[in-house]
Amino acid sequence: MTVGFVGAGNMARAMSLGWGDPILCTDAGSGRAAALAAEVGGSAVATNAELAAGSDLIVLAHKPALLGRVADEVTAGLTSRTSRTRAIVSVLAGATLADLQSAYPHVPVLRIEPNTLVQLRRGVLLMATPRPETDRALVAEIVELFERLGTVVTVREEQFSAASSVSGVGPAYWALLVEAQMDAAVRHGLTPEVAGRLITATMAGTAELLRQDDFDTLAARRAVTSPGGVTARGLAALERAGIRSAFNDAMDATVDD
Numbered sequence: 001m002t003v004g005f006v007g008a009g010n011m012a013r014a015m016s017l018g019w020g021d022p023i024l025c026t027d028a029g030s031g032r033a034a035a036l037a038a039e040v041g042g043s044a045v046a047t048n049a050e051l052a053a054g055s056d057l058i059v060l061a062h063k064p065a066l067l068g069r070v071a072d073e074v075t076a077g078l079t080s081r082t083s084r085t086r087a088i089v090s091v092l093a094g095a096t097l098a099d100l101q102s103a104y105p106h107v108p109v110l111r112i113e114p115n116t117l118v119q120l121r122r123g124v125l126l127m128a129t130p131r132p133e134t135d136r137a138l139v140a141e142i143v144e145l146f147e148r149l150g151t152v153v154t155v156r157e158e159q160f161s162a163a164s165s166v167s168g169v170g171p172a173y174w175a176l177l178v179e180a181q182m183d184a185a186v187r188h189g190l191t192p193e194v195a196g197r198l199i200t201a202t203m204a205g206t207a208e209l210l211r212q213d214d215f216d217t218l219a220a221r222r223a224v225t226s227p228g229g230v231t232a233r234g235l236a237a238l239e240r241a242g243i244r245s246a247f248n249d250a251m252d253a254t255v256d257d
Contacts, residue, residue, distance in 0.1 A: 001145060004055030006048055006070055007062035008032040011091055014119035015059070016040040018031070018149040024051050028062070052077025052085055057142065060090040060100075067095055071103035078107060087138060089146075097128055097157060110133050110142060111157070114149065115168050117254040123150030124167040128157040174203070 004024040005012040013036055016023050022042035027033040033044035045051050052058060052074045064072055076086055087108040090100050100109040110130055117123040125146050130139050147154050155163045178199050185195035209220055225231040 001056040001141075002054065004045075004051040004058050005033075005061050006038075006058060006074065007049060008036040008044070009061060010116070011114065012036065012059070012061040013039070014060075014116050014123075015091075015114060015149060018121050018123065019145075024055055026051050047077075048073035049077035049080070053080040055068040055081045055146070056084055056086055058088045060088060060092055060095075062092070064095050065091040067092065067099065067103055075104070078104075087142060089142065097131060102129065108138060110134070110139065112152075113147060113160070113164055113168060114146075116171055118149040121149055123151045124170070125150055126160060126163050126167060127152055127154045128160055129154055155204070161254075161256040162251070165251050169250075169254060174192075176204070200217075242251055 002024065003019070003021070004026075005016070006026055008025045008030070009032065012025065016025075016036060017040060020040070023037065023040060024042055025033040025036050025044055026046075026048050033177070037044040045054070048070060058074065060070070061065075065249045074088075077083055085107065087110060088100070088104050089110045089112050091112055092100075092116060093113070095111070097109065097111050100111060111128040113126040114123050115125075120123065127143070127146075143152050151164070153167075178196070181199050182192055182195045185198075188191055190198075206220065210217065213219060221231075221235070224233065
């Protein structure tokens with residue numbers, strides 16, 4: 001399946017690196033399309049109409065405000081007799097399925113939001129529940145393609161903002177938590193390298209344990225927490241510092257009402 005990216009920014013690059021396949025891409029004059037095509041293989045084409053004519057799957061990765069203008073350009077290619085486009089996937093922030101289907105009324109449209117970890121094939125990709133009329137076999141084929149980049153999680157569109165405020169921002173949040181713990185460890189004599197290795201390896205192992213135990217966080221904590229012990233004192237300090245309220249405040253700040 002030949003993928004064409006309308007837009008060649010950071011997310012298009014991350015997805016392209018994760019797939020590792022030749023792509024088609026365009027940009028709005030920045031020159032990033034040529035750089036991306038040179039890095040991952042494929043071609044930077046001159047127009048969105050040309051991209052649409054040569055792509056099996058189009059990924060919208062441009063600025064959301066350009067949805068209408070880009071749709072006009074892409075549609076010119078979709079009507080070409082040589083066009084083989086089967087579907088359009090949008091990674092545009094804030095563009096709903098209704099917005100997308102209005103812009104592209106004659107092509108199946110899916111809404112997917114990846115996070116930056118897709119370049120490592122360890123990403124999380126939110127997918128809004130497809131419209132009922134969308135061909136299920138086609139959806140399954142596209143999901144299989146995107147599962148090469150990580151974990152695809154389907155949510156109702158009204159849940160999209162809350163879900164994005166967990167996975168989309170997640171890499172930044174976890175980086176901040178690692179940074180804070182590293183700083184504390186350095187203050188007590190560890191080198192940043194040793195602290196970083198200890199923390200990230202522990203995070204990775206804990207994530208796998210939680211997956212295996214159906215996300216039973218209480219059981220994971222109890223397994224390492226002795227009454228009155230070191231872990232109990234550390235957890236109590238984190239609770240006093242307001243770790244739960246901090247995450248609640250972050251969700252409130254990022255979820256659209």
